[in-house]
Amino acid sequence: MPLISPDDGYLTVFNLFETDTPALQDDVLDAMRDIIDHADYPGWIxxxxxxxxxxxxxxxxxxxxSAADLQARYEGRKFQQKTVPLFHRLARTVRLLKTEVAFTQHHPSLGDAVEISPKRDDHTVLIVLDTEPENQKELLETLAKPDEWIKTVPGYRSHTYFRGLDGTFVVNYAQWDSKELYDAFHTLPEEQRPADVRAGRLRARELVTKRQANTYRVVHTRSAGD
Known part of the structure; x- marks a missing residue:
């Protein structure tokens, strides 16, 4: 089972696909499952x-x-001639985001680590925050810090910030008990949030140039050696 940890040193890649219909989403999921189930690449975790x-x-x-292992995969003939054209045909947009874990926090009830697995029932929120390269460091410093208040919010499980290696974005990957509880948190009036949280959210909005967000459920996973 994959774990999120800033200590493992892994390169984390987010492959994000937007599709026009649920049917096309299913087509992408089927294609991705096949790739995952046959993955056997040097350095793939x-x-x-x-x-x-x-x-x-x-x-x-x-x-x-490592990034070198990923690059070898991207330069492969099958990936270039078959995989890339397939996903561009099925998806409206495709983003391949190379990142590293910058900060992670989770509710004490989850134990020692953040786990991602289809065996769990997480309502997963993934937000990409684009920013200018000169502002990425400040954006991370504004957002990626301990937050004791959010641990008291009903439904909160975890959140992790990832640093985009090209310097132009930050990714927030969060887990919640349910869509209803996350939506209640997301739409909570600003005046009901602590002053330091409000200040951080305001500054972050000033630093972000574009925001891409969606919510997900985990449907499949596989690790090297499975």
Whole structure:
């Protein structure tokens, strides 16, 4: 089972696909499952597939040993001539985001680590925050810090911030008990949030140039050696 930890040193890749219809989402999921189930690439650690909930789309959370291993995969003939054209045909947009874990926090009830697995019932929220390269460091410092208040919010399980390696974005990957509880948190009036949280959210909005968000459920995972 994949675990999220800033200590493992893995390169984390988010493959995000937006599709026009749920049927096309299913087609992408089928294609991704086949790739995951036959994955045998040097340096590949794990892949965890997510199905879109709020809007059609998929997210593949992939852990690699290094950027060099990933690049070897991307340069492969099959990937270039078959995989890339297939997904561009099925999906309206495709983003391949290379990241590293910058900060993670979880509710004490979850134990020692953040786990992602189809055996769990997480309502997963994934948000990509685009920013100018000169602002990425401040954006991370604003958002990626301990937050004791959110541990008291009903339904909160975990949240992790990832640093985009090209310097142009930050990813927030969060787990909640349910869509209803996350939506209640997301729409909570600003005046009901602590002052330091409000200040951080305000500054983050000033630093972000574009926001891409969707919610997901984990549907499939496989790790090297399974």
């Amino acid at each position: 794990s892949s965890t597939l997510h199905a879109g909930v709020d809007t059609p789309g998929t997210a593949n959370y992939i852990q690699w040993r």
